[in-house]
Amino acid sequence: MGLAAVLPIDLAIGALVCWLLLGLAGLSLQGMPRLVSGAVFPAGALISLMVLVVGIWGAGQGAEAAVLPLGLPGLPFHLRLDALSAFFLALLGGVSFGISLFAAGYLRHMDGPTLGLLCLEYHVFLASMGLIFLADDAYLFMVAWESMALSSYFLVTTDHKIPDIRRAGFLYLLMAHLGALAILLCFGVIQGGHGDYSFAAMRGNHLSPFWATAAFLLALVGFGAKGGVLPFHAWLPEAHPAAPSPVSALMSGVMLKTAVYGILRVTFDLLHAPIWWWGALALGLGLLTALFGVMFAAVQTDMKRLLAYSSIENIGIILAGIGLTLLFHSYGETALAALTLTATLYHSVNHAFFKGLLFLGTGSVLNATGERNLGRLGGLIHPMPWVAMLTLVGTLAIANLPPLNGFVSEWLLLQAFLLTPGLPHPYLNMLIPVAAGALVLASALAAYVMVKFYGITFLGQPREERLSQAQDAGLWERAGMGWLALGCLALGLFPVFVIRHLDSAVALLAGGSIGATAAQSGWLFLTPVAPARASYSPLFFLLVIVAVVLLTFLVVRRLYHGKIRRSDPWDCGYPAQTARMQDTAEGFGQPIRQIFEPVFLMERHLPDPFDRQPVYRVQVGDRLWQWLYLPVARLAERLSSLIGRLHHGRIHLYLMYSFATLLFLLLFTQ
Amino acid sequence: MNQTAGILFQLGQSLLLVAVAPLWLGWVNQWRAWLQNKRGAGLFQPYRGLAKLFNKEALLAHRASPLFRATPYILFGCMWLAAGIVPVLATSLPYSPAADVIALVGVFALARVFMALAAMDVGTAFGSLGARREMLIAFLAEPALLMVFFTASLISHSTALTTIVETLAHKQFALYPSMAFASVAFLMALLAENARLPVDNPATHLELTMIHEAMVLEYSARHLALIEWASSIKLLTYTVIGIALFLPFGIAQAGDWSALPVAVGALLAKLAVAGPGLALLETLSAKLRIFRAPEFLGTAFLLAVLGMLTHFLLET
Structure with a gap:
């Protein structure tokens, strides 16, 4: 096979396989953490570069499809690289190149076993994101989507010994599953009862406006939950800080874009009109x-x-x-x-x-x-x-x-x-x-x-x-x-x-x-x-500013002098200046809290003028948490406690449940 | 159109604006003094101030970083760029397409962010206070300002300043009720963005009310001179934008030398009137408490929105 016969999609698949192999290599090399951080991650970065090139190259070509001999019997994985996939692949490659390079240095102090696992999860995460952009049937899409959610969950909970991080991870997993459920239903609606889940077949379906709308709303919910669209945003500020920084960068930079890709793919490509x-x-x-x-x-x-x-x-x-x-x-x-x-x-x-x-x-x-x-x-x-x-x-x-x-x-x-x-x-x-x-x-x-x-x-x-x-x-x-x-x-x-x-x-x-x-x-x-x-010309913009800056600098130096003396800051002559007199983060945000007060759920502790040791504390909460999430959580709790009543721990009762279910199903299928 | 003449026009215009800005500030200050029954320091006082500052030895706080030293130059560069783009004397300058109104607001935002960062650099109480307040005023004023520009651009179907001004100036005379609302909104945004009364007092040295002054407290000598010069260019540029949008009559085409005297005369006359106007406005109003500023700028924003809605209801 000559080089000319290699299509971008082959290279893309090859790159994803390489990522998976690198992940496994990282896992097996966990005895040598310096090798993992210093060699495996840079190699992953090179693969990213390849994905970037494939993405840019593939955008210019027509759509190409491939079928992988994996998957369930009679239901192989369909892949397809069209311009939209190519664009998002380029994004994935371009951003992950920098992040992997960074990770090579950032993770070098990590201990072996953690690093090995992290390396595996990291590269599985990358590969599954790539696979999402390439998937051409709902089945493969969901497999890739879920493996992205799972690998990122494990990445988020890298420091799982901290309870807050475990909680953040759980919230993330929960929201990811709710979203995935909506996406699954969305694909179900689009395929319209024909049982063919390939995107090509879905494209050919012409849905009635009602079902098309249902599919769109499901997609908005499902992908919105991944992207952090209101009101499904609650996991995002918990999960992103919990993850190690390169992972946060990847999640925020690329993973949220899979949601954008999903919405675009469903609304513009699968549903037309x-x-x-x-x-x-x-x-x-x-x-x-x-x-x-x-x-x-x-x-x-x-x-x-x-x-x-x-x-x-x-x-x-x-x-x-x-x-x-x-x-x-x-x-x-x-x-x-x-x-x-x-x-x-x-x-x-x-x-x-x-x-x-x-x-x-x-x-x-x-x-x-x-x-x-x-x-x-x-x-x-x-x-x-x-x-x-x-x-x-x-x-x-x-x-x-x-x-x-x-x-x-x-x-x-x-x-x-x-x-x-x-x-x-x-x-x-x-x-x-x-x-x-x-x-x-x-x-x-x-x-x-x-x-x-x-x-x-x-x-x-x-x-x-x-x-x-x-x-x-x-x-x-x-x-x-x-x-x-x-x-x-x-x-x-x-x-x-x-x-x-x-x-x-x-x-x-x-x-x-x-x-x-x-x-x-x-x-x-x-x-x-x-x-x-x-019209707008950023280069011209930059050139003028740089030119004026240099010119001014030279002119001021030539005409006057470059004399400079270091001294204490002036600060209106206040002699005692400590670092605590600068604005804190709370202080800098205070005007926003005051102007948009109704938006926030604030808990404030103001110091009393007579306090010996005055304490100021403010906590800003999310009203949606109170209005939406807590009621849903309470409802789920109540329902599960109702179901709990069925659990008596006696075997004959359980047998009776099975018997009743069986009877019901038999009657139902008649 | 002759390319060389156009470039000469553009260069000459930006140089003129940069050179004249302190003079115009002097004119405003002189009028302010007269209106307050003072004698005033004379038209050329800003130049004397700049010369004095340039000659001084610069004092720099121990903790000042390179960002702090670079900011005055960046500020000056941004304002120069803005001054070069606005159609002051002539429209369709060759490099005007480099930025439209949105990008122009972007230049001002760039300068402002650098100024705010530099103010936080030394780490004094007043510096960060000034930076916070400046950003507060800015995020409220910017939407109002852009809504004004959007109204103008909906009328002229363009966001390029040149096209806007040409539509408003050279087409047959038409009254735009939307621009009446927009002009008031623009004036309010102008006052806020240029640290004038009633939002900020340029003459204050009372620590707790300062905004702009608090940010430049740590600057001295040539750095301070550049900042002050840049602020005066900013004020003049804003005024000229206002004139171009709301009173564009008499502006020349680029390279049209014969129309130039009329254009210069018209501009001088407009500026000569605008100066006392600004001074009067500042004399009549008192400084607002900082948390009244959101109301002031919210009004500006609503007026701008009203202008836009008026455009849709009455002018289409």
């Missing part, structure tokens, strides 16, 4: 999720919880984008649907890169200081300059600032919001641009959150003595973070190229693409609709 209100529902839910996520992120005191809530926000933005695409799509506005979908996919990649980077940054901080609480950090830019610099890139990107990548997708999405006049629905025309206000508010709040995150962690005075002894990250960690930071920069500076690569996936789902339009003023200017309508 969406109804307009599906889009409106997804749009509204997405915006709500975004606002909810960012408000809660603003009041967190734990670094990783803050980032987890920010992931909820970003998934909300992505869902809003999907909703808007559905709206345009249902009214046959192909060009607009293509623009919105491009923005949505773009934001998915962007989020994967910057959130991955930030979670790795917190991992380095956690490794160096053993501290996740923002209230005990500070001033880390001095002992950890590399981590601080690379994290700054992620911080600016996630705060949606030009010329980095977060801004491009937000900009594209806002353009799409402003293009709604043109829909045949007057109320939608009017409300959607107003809804853009919610998006802007979320993104402005994200900037607030990120200033808090970065400022309190890396800037200021160290809040604890030992922080000044913190060690900067090693070479592997720097390489991993550097890769992701470069990704943030490249995705931000060259949007025209990125959009051209997104084109085939967008064309597959939306029926049109914007790559040619976007490049009509040359590669320097991004013009999603028309040059007169809107």
Whole structure:
């Protein structure tokens, strides 16, 4: 077989197999932990690179299918690599390359048995995510989906000796199963009673609007539970902080995107002819999720919880984008649907890169200081300059600032919001641009959150003595973070190229693409609709700012002097300044707590003026927990206690139950 | 259109804006002093202040990181970029497509985030207080500001400033009720974003009420000079954006030398009037408590939304 005969899909399958083999190698090498961290993880990173290449290469090719001789008798696994799968594979490869490199350094102090297991679970996790993107029948999809859920559950509970982590893991597993159940039902509805669960057959089914809607709602619930969409978000801020940092990065960066992939696959590919209100529902839910996520992120005191809530926000933005695409799509506005979908996919990649980077940054901080609480950090830019610099890139990107990548997708999405006049629905025309206000508010709040995150962690005075002894990250960690930071920069500076690569996936789902339009003023200017309508040039942006900065620096030096004297800070002349006088995380979040008070469930302990040792304590809870989760939990408890009454422990009663069931079934099948 | 002339226009315009910004600030301050029955320090006082600061030796806190030292330059660069993009004297400049209104708001946000981070860098109580308040005001003002721009862009079917201004200036005269609401909202956002009364007092040194001043407390000499210069460019740029959006009459096409005198004259006249207007507004209003600012900016946001709805109800 010549090289020309090798198809991208063969390479993709090969890569997944390699990952599994590497996982097993890690398990069998657990006696030599240095080898596992120093060789197996970098090898996994190389496989990631291969997946990235396959993804980029496969996007340009037509769809290819393959059948694996595995699975149940007569029910082999179907795989297919089309443009959408290729896009998500590229995302998986690109992000996991950096994360695996980071993991190679980060995990080197772990003891052998734990590391061996972790290595296995980590690579199974990667492979199952890849398999989800390749699956072409519901059966394989569910197998991959569940193995992703299970492997990530074990990864989350790596430190299973801590009760809180066990609890977080349980919650995660529970939500994952509820979601999987909804997805299973969704596939059941789509296959329409024919018994053929391959996606090709499902595509051919034409469902009545009622069943199509049922399938869409089930998909929204099922994939929403994985993505952390309101009200199924509760597991996310618990599970993400519990996992080791590279795993958090992978979960937030890539695993949440499997939910995005699932929604896109089901609503655009398997179900065609969406109804307009599906889009409106997804749009509204997405915006709500975004606002909810960012408000809660603003009041967190734990670094990783803050980032987890920010992931909820970003998934909300992505869902809003999907909703808007559905709206345009249902009214046959192909060009607009293509623009919105491009923005949505773009934001998915962007989020994967910057959130991955930030979670790795917190991992380095956690490794160096053993501290996740923002209230005990500070001033880390001095002992950890590399981590601080690379994290700054992620911080600016996630705060949606030009010329980095977060801004491009937000900009594209806002353009799409402003293009709604043109829909045949007057109320939608009017409300959607107003809804853009919610998006802007979320993104402005994200900037607030990120200033808090970065400022309190890396800037200021160290809040604890030992922080000044913190060690900067090693070479592997720097390489991993550097890769992701470069990704943030490249995705931000060259949007025209990125959009051209997104084109085939967008064309597959939306029926049109914007790559040619976007490049009509040359590669320097991004013009999603028309040059007169809107254009943006991040490279020009960066060049002007850099040029002015250098010029100003030189001119100021030449004309005046470079004299500088170090002294104590001025601070309005207050002589006693301690690290405790800086804003804490609670302090920085206080305005948000005050302005959006009704949103939070707050428990506050205010000090009395006469207290000898005044204590201020505030706890912010989630009202949805109280309104939704607790009642459901209570109901489940009551039902199970009712069922408990049947358990008497007497064997003849149990035999009677079996007998009655048998009788009932016999009658039923008659 | 002649490419060279266009580039010259663009360069000249940004240089002019950067050079004139302190002068305009002096004009506003002079009027403020007159309105408060004071004599005032003269039009050129901001330049004297800058010269004095540039000549001084810079004091830097022991704990200051490179981020702290780089921020004044980055701030200055961002404002220069913003000043170069806004159509002040002429529309359709060759490099205006580099950023539309949304990106313009992005430049300001970039500068603001760097400023807030630098304020937290030394780790003083006032620095982080200022940073927190600045970000608070910003996240409330930004949606209002963007909604104003969205209204304008819905009218002109474009978010490119050039196209917006051309639609509003060169097409036949039309009254847009939506822009009336939008202009009020824009004015309120302008006051908030530029640390003017009633949200922040640029002349205050009363610690507990400071916002912008609290952030720059640790800066001195050339760093402080660059920051102050950048703030004055920001104020002028905002004013010019307001003029371009709401009073765009008289603006020239790029490379159209014959229209230039009219454009310069019109701009000078508008700025000359806007200065006392701003000073009057600031003299008549008292500073709000910090937690009244959300109400103030919430009103701005609602007005902007109202403007947008008016556009849909009356103008389509």
